[in-house]
Amino acid sequence: MAETHILQDLQHQAAIASKVYVQRDYNSGTICKFQTKFPSELESRVDKQQFEETMQTLNNLYAEAEKIGGKSYLEGCLACMTAYTIFLCMETHYEKVLKKIARFIKEQNEKIYAPLGLLLTDPIERGLRVVEITIFEDRSIGFGR
Amino acid sequence: MKNCEYQQIDARALGTPASSFQPCTEMKVPRLRRKWEVFPGKNRFYCDGRIILARQSGILPLTLGLIVVTSVLFFAFDCPFLVTHLTVCIPVIGGVLFLFVVISLLQTSLTDPGILPRALPDEAADIEKQIYTSGSSMYRPPPRTKEILINQQVVKLKYCFTCKMFRPPRTSHCSLCDNCVERFDHHCPWVGNCVGKRNYRFFYSFIVSLSFHTSFIFGCVVTHLTLRTYEVILLHQKESPARYPFHIICFFSIWSVLGLSGFHTYLVASNLTTNEDIKGSWSSKRGAEDSGNPYTYNSIFINCCATLCGPMPPSLIDRRGFLPPDDIPPVAAADLELSSFLAKNDTNMVGMPSSGHTS
Numbered sequence: 001m002a003e004t005h006i007l008q009d010l011q012h013q014a015a016i017a018s019k020v021y022v023q024r025d026y027n028s029g030t031i032c033k034f035q036t037k038f039p040s041e042l043e044s045r046v047d048k049q050q051f052e053e054t055m056q057t058l059n060n061l062y063a064e065a066e067k068i069g070g071k072s073y074l075e076g077c078l079a080c081m082t083a084y085t086i087f088l089c090m091e092t093h094y095e096k097v098l099k100k101i102a103r104f105i106k107e108q109n110e111k112i113y114a115p116l117g118l119l120l121t122d123p124i125e126r127g128l129r130v131v132e133i134t135i136f137e138d139r140s141i142g143f144g145r
Numbered sequence: 146m147k148n149c150e151y152q153q154i155d156a157r158a159l160g161t162p163a164s165s166f167q168p169c170t171e172m173k174v175p176r177l178r179r180k181w182e183v184f185p186g187k188n189r190f191y192c193d194g195r196i197i198l199a200r201q202s203g204i205l206p207l208t209l210g211l212i213v214v215t216s217v218l219f220f221a222f223d224c225p226f227l228v229t230h231l232t233v234c235i236p237v238i239g240g241v242l243f244l245f246v247v248i249s250l251l252q253t254s255l256t257d258p259g260i261l262p263r264a265l266p267d268e269a270a271d272i273e274k275q276i277y278t279s280g281s282s283m284y285r286p287p288p289r290t291k292e293i294l295i296n297q298q299v300v301k302l303k304y305c306f307t308c309k310m311f312r313p314p315r316t317s318h319c320s321l322c323d324n325c326v327e328r329f330d331h332h333c334p335w336v337g338n339c340v341g342k343r344n345y346r347f348f349y350s351f352i353v354s355l356s357f358h359t360s361f362i363f364g365c366v367v368t369h370l371t372l373r374t375y376e377v378i379l380l381h382q383k384e385s386p387a388r389y390p391f392h393i394i395c396f397f398s399i400w401s402v403l404g405l406s407g408f409h410t411y412l413v414a415s416n417l418t419t420n421e422d423i424k425g426s427w428s429s430k431r432g433a434e435d436s437g438n439p440y441t442y443n444s445i446f447i448n449c450c451a452t453l454c455g456p457m458p459p460s461l462i463d464r465r466g467f468l469p470p471d472d473i474p475p476v477a478a479a480d481l482e483l484s485s486f487l488a489k490n491d492t493n494m495v496g497m498p499s500s501g502h503t504s
Contacts, residue, residue: 083252
């Protein structure tokens, strides 16, 4: 609970200095994968290794959601046999992983990025197009640039 | 740890994700609106955003009507005769197939086909900043295409002027629905919706089950007529030709539905979309492989499984999410300003292919 106050205070007191967008990486096809290249605007804010690790974990989670294997085939065949009505009552594997991703991003924000004046937005809120990183200029402790 | 003064946070001001959002019932706050109410595309929403339809329902009522009427006539006239002469399984099989067809049809029509939400103004500005680097003060529209490599194939990504973003691969902008749709196949007027990534499997099961259903009905009708003819000849009974027009409709529709099923089976097996097949996107690349399609898994079985049994992607447009009450949504605001600009520049609009391919 104390950690969520950090996020809320940040958004309440700080002004948004700028936003950085990490685009999708389509080199492996249409699967959901984000570029892991470190944006230059974040150089003064966060450790490059840390950021790349976050993005890599995020990409791995999306790969898990979209994995085509035995489990997804089973889910697909079962759904086909029930004329896809099973989707009305059952949560799909993808949705379960999306919840996991939401928890991961919240945890990363609370532990790593909020203390540095940054906020990662869950890509699902941007239609899985970009990872939006908001850079805050916190006037209360002279944090800004 | 920062030394912060704790202030009472108004959760609504933070724009927190919709899933953790509860509508507030303070007196001076207007009713919280859901995102579907300000959706910029040409779609209609029912049941408070649970059901989505294209603006024009096309000939969906006709499709439903034809299926229902033909099936009802079958159950009313052919089934009693065939049950007494053959087996009781006939109406049972017919009933199961009919249910499958109607459920698949409704799912195809009422599901979000994979609509991509439009880019927010900040995002659109960032994209323009990235590609426009010359520093001239004059506004120049962003270049139309960006090339990327997918599995060693060069693929061009087009910039969509309506949605203000570079379209992901296999995405196309449907002019009828005014949305970018992922893995766009075609806009089907029979179904009254686009067929895309999220509802292709429903569409495929609809046409396949419809093929079985019409073939089954036709087979039963021919059997009925044959048996009846013998009875008429041998026992001098009266014939009733009233329902023959529907049998003729059934006969002609079988061939078109069977043909369509066959075509889509080919598309599924080669992991292609109707859009790509019609445009011949990959057919010009001839080499050691049979096609230049970078998305194929080079195995019919895996292609089929990936397309039809793959994980079900979520809807990206978050229809039932709540909007923050303080401000009008930035996409809608941008669109209000831009729609007049775009209307004036309609002839110059690029990146909006005529995607009204019908089945």
